[in-house]
Amino acid sequence: MKKLVILGSGFAALTTIRRLRARGADADITVVSPRNELVYLPSLIWIPSGRRRGADLRMPLAGFFERQQVSWHRGAVQGVHDGGRRVVTDNGEIGNDYLVVATGGRYLRALPGIEHAIIPCEGIESAEAIRDRLAALDGGTVAVGFATNPQEPGAVRGGPMFEFLFGIDTLLRQQGRRDRFRLVFFNLSTEPGQRLGRSAVAKLLSHMARQGIETRLGHKMVRLEADRVVTDGGAFDADLILFMPGLTGPAWLEGSVLPRSPGGFVACDETCRVRGLERVFAAGDVGSYPGPDWMAKQAHQADLQADAVARNIAAELRGGGPPRHEFRTELACIVDTLDSGMLVYRRGSRNFTLPRSRLLHWAKRRFEERYLNTYR
Numbered sequence: 001m002k003k004l005v006i007l008g009s010g011f012a013a014l015t016t017i018r019r020l021r022a023r024g025a026d027a028d029i030t031v032v033s034p035r036n037e038l039v040y041l042p043s044l045i046w047i048p049s050g051r052r053r054g055a056d057l058r059m060p061l062a063g064f065f066e067r068q069q070v071s072w073h074r075g076a077v078q079g080v081h082d083g084g085r086r087v088v089t090d091n092g093e094i095g096n097d098y099l100v101v102a103t104g105g106r107y108l109r110a111l112p113g114i115e116h117a118i119i120p121c122e123g124i125e126s127a128e129a130i131r132d133r134l135a136a137l138d139g140g141t142v143a144v145g146f147a148t149n150p151q152e153p154g155a156v157r158g159g160p161m162f163e164f165l166f167g168i169d170t171l172l173r174q175q176g177r178r179d180r181f182r183l184v185f186f187n188l189s190t191e192p193g194q195r196l197g198r199s200a201v202a203k204l205l206s207h208m209a210r211q212g213i214e215t216r217l218g219h220k221m222v223r224l225e226a227d228r229v230v231t232d233g234g235a236f237d238a239d240l241i242l243f244m245p246g247l248t249g250p251a252w253l254e255g256s257v258l259p260r261s262p263g264g265f266v267a268c269d270e271t272c273r274v275r276g277l278e279r280v281f282a283a284g285d286v287g288s289y290p291g292p293d294w295m296a297k298q299a300h301q302a303d304l305q306a307d308a309v310a311r312n313i314a315a316e317l318r319g320g321g322p323p324r325h326e327f328r329t330e331l332a333c334i335v336d337t338l339d340s341g342m343l344v345y346r347r348g349s350r351n352f353t354l355p356r357s358r359l360l361h362w363a364k365r366r367f368e369e370r371y372l373n374t375y376r
């Protein structure tokens with residue numbers, strides 16, 4: 001039986017497993033990751049308000065792995081060598097016939113003073129730190145901003161930052177203390193979130209105006225200080241800074257055989273095959289893929305890439321020849337405000353937004369429940 005090794009146990013990795021098994025792929029599958037759990041990152045936005053606790057978002061995977069007949073190798077990948085056939089981890093080496101790289105992205109930390117900001121998307125601890133800092137503040141300024149990877153402008157995580165901002169605004173109103181806080185949104189672009197489409201940007205900015213959220217747009221970041229955000233258009237005081245830098249690929253790619261894109265991600269073709277390597281694929285945030293400039297680093301997109309990977313490997317295992325299934329590019333997200341949500345959709349030339357409604361907030365919660373049930 002062929003040996004398939006999957007690096008990571010996030011969205012892309014787990015969808016690859018489900019789709020492979022659904023297609024009857026008869027392979028010996030091993031997953032390599034530091035913890036056998038899925039962290040449901042999209043719901044981090046509900047931790048500051050206490051609507052979710054960290055434990056709610058950690059989904060143990062032992063049962064899922066057993067059902068899918070997958071072995072789990074505890075370890076962090078340190079390198080991939082010999083044309084992809086040899087994986088080095090901090091817990092030994094593993095060989096493979098097929099390799100799927102799905103270890104996600106990493107945040108750039110080049111901005112001077114970045115240590116003064118909470119990077120909300122880094123994980124549960126960061127979201128809990130926001131919750132605790134907010135609770136400890138009597139009032140003051142909360143500054144929220146994000147940036148991109150200059151080498152690969154699509155490597156940006158803007159959507160969740162709008163959600164943290166709007167969620168904090170709603171939370172403070174619910175707590176009856178919004179009047180003691182100034183909320184400031186800052187961004188290099190005068191059209192922040194433009195990958196979501198023009199109509200979405202207009203709706204996001206008008207929501208900010210309506211809620212009394214100040215904006216500082218069109219200025220390059222210079223540095224962060226303990227209590228100040230400094231841009232080339234001036235500085236402003238802040239008691240709490242939430243900042244999402246651009247994304248890049250994992251540090252372990254350094255010294256590996258995997259080719260890298262200008263932004264530091266694994267360079268893939270439209271079938272998610274890693275360029276120049278046989279039987280090596282990537283899916284999710286770790287990769288750089290050909291497609292429209294609005295292609296998102298999203299769990300939804302990771303799932304679509306994982307689906308293509310599974311189709312290609314399953315076909316090859318059946319003797320179907322080289323990969324030919326291309327992944328679908330689609331952006332679908334609900335930008336949540338804690339009590340309502342706005343839907344943004346993009347595929348091909350179609351791009352629309354559905355205005356804010358309570359129903360969309362509930363749809364996002366329902367989606368989370370259904371998604372996690374898959375692994376329960």
Ligand SMILES: Cc1cc2nc3c(=O)[nH]c(=O)nc-3n(C[C@H](O)[C@H](O)[C@H](O)COP(=O)(O)OP(=O)(O)OC[C@H]3O[C@@H](n4cnc5c(N)ncnc54)[C@H](O)[C@@H]3O)c2cc1C
Nearest residue numbers: 008009010011012042076077103104121284285298299300
């Ligand atoms: C706050 C927030 C809100 C979001 N909201 C949405 C949303 O509404 N909709 C949406 O579609 N997307 C959303 N996203 C984006 C989405 O979570 C990511 O795009 C998605 O997690 C990418 O999946 P992935 O499998 O590529 O990577 P990840 O989910 O990051 O998984 C990476 C996996 O690799 C493992 N790993 C890391 N390093 C190593 C190593 N060295 N060796 C082995 N394993 C390793 C990790 O432990 C993890 O299991 C949001 C993200 C955040 C942070």
